[in-house]
Amino acid sequence: MCKHILNAQAAIRAPCCQKWFDCPECHAEKSDHPLLKMSEVVIACKKCKKVFRKDMERLMADPQAEGGAKGEDDADEYCPYCDNKFVLDAKTPAPVIGWEGDDVRMDNRMMKDQRIRQKTAAEVADELLQDMLEDTSVPS
Ligand SMILES: [Zn+2]
Numbered sequence: 001m002c003k004h005i006l007n008a009q010a011a012i013r014a015p016c017c018q019k020w021f022d023c024p025e026c027h028a029e030k031s032d033h034p035l036l037k038m039s040e041v042v043i044a045c046k047k048c049k050k051v052f053r054k055d056m057e058r059l060m061a062d063p064q065a066e067g068g069a070k071g072e073d074d075a076d077e078y079c080p081y082c083d084n085k086f087v088l089d090a091k092t093p094a095p096v097i098g099w100e101g102d103d104v105r106m107d108n109r110m111m112k113d114q115r116i117r118q119k120t121a122a123e124v125a126d127e128l129l130q131d132m133l134e135d136t137s138v139p140s
Pocket residue numbers: 014015016017018027031033034035036
């Protein structure tokens with residue numbers, strides 16, 4: 001079970017170690033090597049348990065961001081056997097699938113920022129207080 005994408009609908013076979021993972025984060029935690037990047041990935045639908053291949057670059061392309069290139073590309077988000085939509089909308093902290101392309105790197109950065117913000121939330125308050133104290137104690 002993947003703890004990063006709670007409602008993961010598909011598993012991806014890592015091309016480097018041929019093991020199944022719910023998301024790139026799972027691979028990073030369970031492996032001692034970086035995930036091999038492939039333009040084509042092997043995906044297993046969790047609903048019908050069938051395995052199929054998908055073009056990673058088409059999957060990662062956001063049809064809405066590209067100005068309405070809808071239609072055929074949308075089919076890539078669905079299992080070809082049972083029409084289960086395995087590409088989920090962005091309510092998860094990490095990309096559902098994919099570890100390639102600018103979008104993923106952007107997401108990773110955002111996740112890191114969130115972690116930092118959570119960690120230092122209390123410290124930020126202290127720092128603000130320190131700044132205020134310093135401002136008042138040093139007359140200009
Ligand atoms: Zn691997």
